[in-house]
Amino acid sequence: MKRRDFCAITSVAALGSLFGSQAHADKTSEERPLNSSQLQTGNGEWSYHVVSNWGQLPEGKVFGGTHGGIATDKAGLLYVSTQSATGVLVYDRDGKLLKTIANEYPEVHSLKYADENNEEYFYVTVQKGTPKENWLFVKMKTDGTVVQKITAPPEAGFHTPNEWRLTAAVPGPDGSIYIANGYGDSRIFKFDKAGNYQAAYSGKGSADGMCNCSHGLAVDLRYGQPLLLVCDRENRRLSHYDFDGKFVSNVTLHLRRPCQVSFWGDYAVVSELEGRVTILDKDNVPVAFLGDNPHHDQWANYKLLPGDIALANFSAAHGCHIDQDANIYVSDWNQSGRVTKLERVKA
Numbered sequence: 001m002k003r004r005d006f007c008a009i010t011s012v013a014a015l016g017s018l019f020g021s022q023a024h025a026d027k028t029s030e031e032r033p034l035n036s037s038q039l040q041t042g043n044g045e046w047s048y049h050v051v052s053n054w055g056q057l058p059e060g061k062v063f064g065g066t067h068g069g070i071a072t073d074k075a076g077l078l079y080v081s082t083q084s085a086t087g088v089l090v091y092d093r094d095g096k097l098l099k100t101i102a103n104e105y106p107e108v109h110s111l112k113y114a115d116e117n118n119e120e121y122f123y124v125t126v127q128k129g130t131p132k133e134n135w136l137f138v139k140m141k142t143d144g145t146v147v148q149k150i151t152a153p154p155e156a157g158f159h160t161p162n163e164w165r166l167t168a169a170v171p172g173p174d175g176s177i178y179i180a181n182g183y184g185d186s187r188i189f190k191f192d193k194a195g196n197y198q199a200a201y202s203g204k205g206s207a208d209g210m211c212n213c214s215h216g217l218a219v220d221l222r223y224g225q226p227l228l229l230v231c232d233r234e235n236r237r238l239s240h241y242d243f244d245g246k247f248v249s250n251v252t253l254h255l256r257r258p259c260q261v262s263f264w265g266d267y268a269v270v271s272e273l274e275g276r277v278t279i280l281d282k283d284n285v286p287v288a289f290l291g292d293n294p295h296h297d298q299w300a301n302y303k304l305l306p307g308d309i310a311l312a313n314f315s316a317a318h319g320c321h322i323d324q325d326a327n328i329y330v331s332d333w334n335q336s337g338r339v340t341k342l343e344r345v346k347a
Contacts, residue, residue: 039312040345046279046288047345048328052311054095054341061086063337065302069111069260070321070329070339073120073142080319080331080339081108083128088144093323095341101144105129110168110216110260110319116175121147123169123177135162137169137179150179153197156189168217168260172243173226180214180230188214188230190245201245206235209247216260222268222282231258233273238284251284257300264322271320274299275313277330277342290328290342291317306338314340 039050055078057063064084071079077098078091087103088111102108107128114121124138139148151161158164167182175193180186188211190198202211216231220240227248228241236255240248252258256274263269266282275293278286291314298304298315309315309332319331328342 041290041292041312041342042279042288042345044288045347046290048290048342049345050312051095051341051343054329055080055089055091055097055339056095057086057089057097063339064106065333065335066331066337066339067318067333068108068331069319070262070331071111071113071122072321072323073113074115076323077142078321078323078329079111079122079142080329081111081124082337083107084337101142102138102140103144105138109166112168112170112218114171116171123171125166125169125179127165133162135164135166137166137177139177148195150177150191150195153189153191155197156187156200167213167215168231170217170219170228172219172228174243176243178217178228178243180217182211182213182215182233186211186214188217188228188241188245190243199245201241202230202247208250209239211235211239216258218261218263220263220268222263222266229261229268231261231270233257233259238270252280252286259318260320262320262322262328264326267322269320269322269328271314271317271330273316273318273333275315275317277314277317277320277328290314291330291340300333302334304334305336306332306334309334309338311340 042048063082067083068081080089085106087100090098105126109127110125112123120142126136137150140146152158152164164181165183168180170178177191179189186204188201211232212234214230215233218229220227220229230239232239237250238252239250256272259271261268268280270278277290279288281287293313300316304315316333317330318333321329326344330340332338
């Protein structure tokens with residue numbers, strides 16, 4: 001079967017599943033079944049039950065907008081960043097809130113987990129921090145202890161520490177640190193493991209090797225050579241670079257403003273700001289669409305409240321993470337925040 005035909009078939013299957021779940025989701029809250037696992041999205045081996053009440057906060061607490069990332073540690077705990085004084089929320093797998101960390105950084109935009117010689121860390125980009133610190137990179141332990149900070153490098157033309165608008169950070173294979181200025185000039189900066197500035201790559205544009213909002217970064221290990229995968233959001237594509245900053249190729253086009261990527265074996269989970277999560281295979285061909293929202297007026301609509309969005313749909317999928325059991329966690333960008341767990345349907 002040709003890839004184009006296969007993609008068409010999976011798209012139809014996904015939409016059929018989603019419209020089926022929409023009939024449930026459009027009911028009023030009083031009519032909705034208490035067992036949210038009756039709602040389903042995806043297709044084939046990528047079929048999921050929607051666990052929409054996962055990660056609820058105690059009464060009186062709000063997410064304040066889940067404009068962030070999701071990651072897990074070695075113990076399987078889930079970390080969800082928010083836009084509020086709650087900082088980074090720490091949950092068990094069942095969605096029970098255990099604690100919060102990094103409360104001094106109320107707007108953490110991205111989280112990337114790293115195991116370095118059996119020491120666990122998160123590589124974090126901060127938008128709003130303390131009164132003196134905004135727009136900075138932070139490396140922290142899983143308890144929130146900060147071990148490293150990087151501010152906008154003057155060597156790259158910045159004049160003040162908070163002048164860049166960074167969106168993502170990852171450690172490279174040799175320990176170098178790569179930081180994307182996605183909300184700024186779309187350049188990608190390389191620092192050594194000590195935080196010393198090394199180089200700048202890419203920049204604002206639509207040509208190959210350029211980005212229009214280098215929103216998300218990930219280390220792609222699915223091939224013989226590790227590659228830097230960039231979510232080039234406003235160019236609606238994913239691109240590969242090597243770790244010397246050389247552009248390799250655009251690997252997936254015509255996405256719905258991709259934000260972040262999480263890997264499961266040879267598959268990549270991509271959260272898209274325009275109401276969808278897409279699963280790509282090793283050839284970066286879509287094999288499933290999750291939470292595909294048919295209401296275009298809800299795409300990337302921050303003004304929505306979670307109750308406005310059908311339980312089986314996303315409005316603005318921002319953060320995503322797939323765990324070892326292929327369950328997927330997604331944070332929607334809206335004014336009060338929403339986190340959804342998608343539980344994989346067992347064959």
